[in-house]
Amino acid sequence: MELTTVREIFRNREEYLGKEVTVGGWVRSVRDSKTFGFLVLHDGTFFEPLQVVYHDKMENFAEVSKLNVGAAVIVRGILTPTPQAKQPFEIQAEEVTVEGASAPDYPLQKKRHSLEYLRTISHLRPRTNTFQAVFRVRSLIAYAIHQFFQERDFVYVHTPLITGSDCEGAGEMFRVTTLDLEDLPRTADGKVDTGKDFFGKETNLTVSGQLNGETYAQAFRNIYTFGPTFRAENSNTTRHAAEFWMIEPEIAFADLKDDMMLAEAMLKYVIRYVLEHAPEEMNFFNSFVDKGLLERLNHVVDSEFAHVTYTEAIEILEKNNKNFDYKVSWGCDLQTEHERYLTEQVFKRPVFVTDYPKEIKAFYMKLNEDGKTVAAMDCLVPGIGEIIGGSQREDDYEKLTQRMDELGLKKEDYGFYLDLRKYGSTRHAGFGLGFERCVMYLTGIANIRDVVPFPRTVGNCEL
């Protein structure tokens, strides 16, 4: 169908003013008097709606006046400037065709609904202002991330979702099976016969694509993943979902410093992209969701990220221990309260905390010369805390296997990973960015359930 989008009209208004346009969209509100009426029309392509004036010269004047919120219409008319009004222009309609009416029990009325209520109608909530803004910005962030890496010739790698190994041990996993749970096959000793499962063994949903990603970095040098990951953790917080998307770049011939430069450049790139491509949405968030959002994001774009070692950070935090629920001391993991204190109170900008004790980090991180810490980095941002976690990887075969022995990891489970250290090993590094956390950070939305189209959390798997 030859329709002009509302986005096209707003962005290139000079081309359309005074001319006939045909627009399809959904009715946000109807107001009528005896001889004419107003429709506020939203077509999903642009944050702002378009006002339509219609008249009783139309045959279906009564039908249009009785339309309920949510109805779909196609409007043909002249785009007319309205210098006295709030909106810059309106359509003086010559024809309004009802594409699809909206039943009287339409759940979205003009009043403001709570986010909690809207979560119960996840198929309709994208029609509201808030979720129009959230999910357009989510889409733009995803694209900005691809663009950032592709402009730098990184290869996008689809690492597998179904995995036969719990490589990172990073969290509880979901089992994937085609066995009939009501009639499980058994081996001679009475155990479930996983050899009869689809893949001939036990399989789970991945918690990270990193180890697979490293194999491609050792071939393409610079790669990134962008795909779903899963955690079967029984945590009912505003920051955890069972299914979420992650970005995991991996770079060869690179150390921790290169890794941090990449992370900083990526975050700034994405923020700039969204500020430029979704100004209406970002203003909406700044006005109605998180008052300091734009100031904070602009500040991030303009500032150099700070750097502090874990050891220095602990010294700073210990001085403030009386104000923390969890008291810190060297060797402990940082909680969100500590992370936010560092980035919001101490540094007042994003900060990289580096060189964590090896005991609280994963086995594959590169051991520093002190023998106690590893070349890890977490990037902390105001309002969120940790948004990125990364490290230089242990590229030395001997040191890596020694660390695996210490942790009781079996070498035969990691043959492919050790091969990378046997055949042309390079210093290399990477990080993980939780995509939903990034969307929360850029929109000010406080609950992860409100930045995922159809969120999956403990006890919740609707639609």
Next chain:
Amino acid sequence: MELTTVREIFRNREEYLGKEVTVGGWVRSVRDSKTFGFLVLHDGTFFEPLQVVYHDKMENFAEVSKLNVGAAVIVRGILTPTPQAKQPFEIQAEEVTVEGASAPDYPLQKKRHSLEYLRTISHLRPRTNTFQAVFRVRSLIAYAIHQFFQERDFVYVHTPLITGSDCEGAGEMFRVTTLDLEDLPRTADGKVDTGKDFFGKETNLTVSGQLNGETYAQAFRNIYTFGPTFRAENSNTTRHAAEFWMIEPEIAFADLKDDMMLAEAMLKYVIRYVLEHAPEEMNFFNSFVDKGLLERLNHVVDSEFAHVTYTEAIEILEKNNKNFDYKVSWGCDLQTEHERYLTEQVFKRPVFVTDYPKEIKAFYMKLNEDGKTVAAMDCLVPGIGEIIGGSQREDDYEKLTQRMDELGLKKEDYGFYLDLRKYGSTRHAGFGLGFERCVMYLTGIANIRDVVPFPRTVGNCEL
């Protein structure tokens, strides 16, 4: 680390000729004489390797000469034109630093390995020419698809992977569970107590994001998905994988014609993008994998796709029935042999087959006025057969529920989907593109296992 990439050197050679460069990469071959030697270096950023000449003035001349294939080195030297040689330039090395040696049992030697063998070392095969080309092109295709839709202001929607419903009934599904299979909780009547599972009910991996996608198209008008989907089908063919990626655009205020225009524009866009951005890789495929590839793709870009109804197609095919393994008649599903005959022999270009019998298509497809066929389309391309399947969706509440009744589908399972027909229904359409099939089509690679980094098929879930 400050390294220049081989891509940068090849693409902007004038900037680097005669100057010092430092390059990191992996050794493809070493040849030495008494006083000097050659390294062929590949850094993963560019299809062509770079030749390095090194001399016995270097302290580590002997070490370098003994390097095995696959070793990682960093080379500093002058980029020097070689007008007499096959390659356009080489590095006259001043320093070669060994970053990581390669053990003598390195599985990739200079000889050509079979694709079957390389599948057994999926962590190393991306280091070969063939898989360098395949996986760079795969990455470029993915990006081209995003760029195509984003340039047109489509919203990218992440539809869920874990789903509580088998909405489309499109195939066998993988069960997702956190229940302990060795100790399943039971209800009073002895059945597995799915209420105790992570989500409080039975869940599976999705086979399609379409129905979820439609809810977003009715809010944003134009959306697309690009994510993994799963089929637990016990089929061991060259075209089926248990885990694969799909692109599913969905457009509101649009009919089947709009849908086909979108599909054609997308395919042409992606082909053009890859021809432009990976000329070396595409030439490689054309020379070593599929001799007619470039001619075929260029022809697709330049031709208008053909259109034929299913009924007309059957008439054409019936005349050739003697040559088919499966004889066709009106009402039957088309097999690959029929699809390829149509696109390769009859039309000699991509062809849309439209208006299939409703019995062989999904419940949600729009019933045509004849009451027998639905507004479906399959796009067939030479060398592959069906690459895209789509339809206009039934937007009429009464017709949709009638069709669901005929098929025994329960309305209560599709409440959200029916809501879209109650509240501002619009004519709308969409299609699905199997991403791997698209990669096969653009590279000429014949087995799906060779276009997925870590393929998952029956009995196979390595790494």
